Amino acid sequence: MKIDLRSDTVTTPTQKMRDAMRDAVVGDDVYGEDPTINQLEELAAKVLGKEAALFVTSGTQGNQVAVLSHTKRGDEVIVEENAHIFYYETGGLSTIAGVQARTIKGINGQMPIAEIEQSIRDHTNIHFPRTGLICLENTHALSGGRILPLSYMEEVYRLSRQHSIPIHLDGARLFNAAIGLGVHPKEIAKYTDTVQFCLSKGLSAPMGSMLVGPKETIEKARKWRKMLGGGTRQVGIVGAAGIVALEEMIDRLEEDHLHAKALAQGLSRIDGIEIDVDAVESNIIMLSIDGLGMSSEEFINQLNQFGILVTSASLNRIRLVTHREITGEHVDRTVEAIKEIAVNFMKVKQ
Known part of the structure; x- marks a missing residue:
């Protein structure tokens, strides 16, 4: 039995999603005539309390068309230094949107408010680019799925309105x-x-993301999506799974959080494994194997022998992600496997 803890992107569609995909009523979405996508977009906007929404093929595409819709070439975007949009999206900010990133070192994904304010440019100065956008990430992936508090979101929002x-x-x-x-x-x-x-992470749909916001901005994004090759046709076939995801898969995410916490607690009791259990706030666990004296590559290879898949976060840090297809039994087996690896490795070292 394989236990895949690499990411919540590995989830497969539920049977209800597959049934909905099979029976989806479709049309040409570029013409705005796919009823299933139209329904999905209306639902997404409603769930988040925004005017409009746009189906995009991926989160990276959604982030990119958002930046394009908010900014002009030559603008500067304020972003946390380990944010996905800067760190993991192949330089799209500069290459496609033509903006430069002003990175700020954050704490658990939170850029200090004072540093955000200090980074806002005086656009009347001939030497400076215009600050066109502030980007946040919640949950923050590279910090281990840490959650930005509402109070922090509100502080950044107030600052953004002032400027x-x-x-x-x-x-x-x-x-x-x-x-x-x-x-x-x-x-x-x-x-x-x-x-x-x-839609394709913990919500278990096979593909797709949503961009929501003001109607005017979403219409700009729709045109940018077309330019980037994201204008699909009878895409309601996959959009149907997105509707099921939003209607049925949100509340069950709590189970993933509970499994992540249980996994972290179990791992924290293993000699050579360092993990901050209190830092596990969602479905992502980061642990250090520095105490074992082995590299991430060695550790991953040994864990593969147990049929358990994880990813490397750095030379001696490992990331594990829980999701719908991870059970309590999987959590227990993972803890036992890592314990066996740690004990055996420590014996060899001695």
Whole structure:
């Protein structure tokens, strides 16, 4: 039995999703004539309390068309230094949108408010680019799925209004953040102008993301999507799974959080494994194997022998992600496997 903890992107569609995909009523979405996609977009906008929504093929595409819709070439975008939109999206900010990133070192994904304010450019100065956008990420992937508090989101939002700068939220795992905070997703989205969230991570749809925001901005994004090759035709076939995801898969994310916490607690009792259990706020676990004295590559290769898949976060850090297809039994087996690896390795060292 394989236990895949690499990411929540490995989830497969539920049977209800497959049935909905088979029976979906479709049309040409470029003409705005796919009824299933139209329904999905209306639902996504309603769930987040925004005027409009746009189906995009991926979270990266959603983030990119959002930046394009908010900014002009030569603008500067304020972003946390380890944000997905800067770190993991192949330089799209500069290559496609033609903007430069002003990175700020954050704490658990939170850029200090004072540093955000200091980074806002005086656009009347001939030497400076215009600050065109502030980007946030919630949950913050590279910090281990940490959740931005509502109070922090509100502070950034107030600052952005003072300077008339829009906010885009990379909310790939927005619903994990909402579950973790115990609030409706609208409570997070209200402190943003646009939000991108993924259907294909913990919500288990086979593909796609949504960009939500003001109607005018979403119409700009629709045109940018077309330019980027994202204008699909009878895409309601996959959009049908997205509707099921939004209607049925949000509340169950709490189970993933519970499994992540249980996994972290089990791993914390293993000699040589370092993990901050309190830092596990959603479905992502980061652990250090520095105490074992082995590299991430060695550790991953040994764990593969048990049929368990994880990813490397750095030379001696490992990332594990829980999702719908991870059970309590999988959690226990993973803890036992890592314990066996640690004990055997320590014996060899001695």
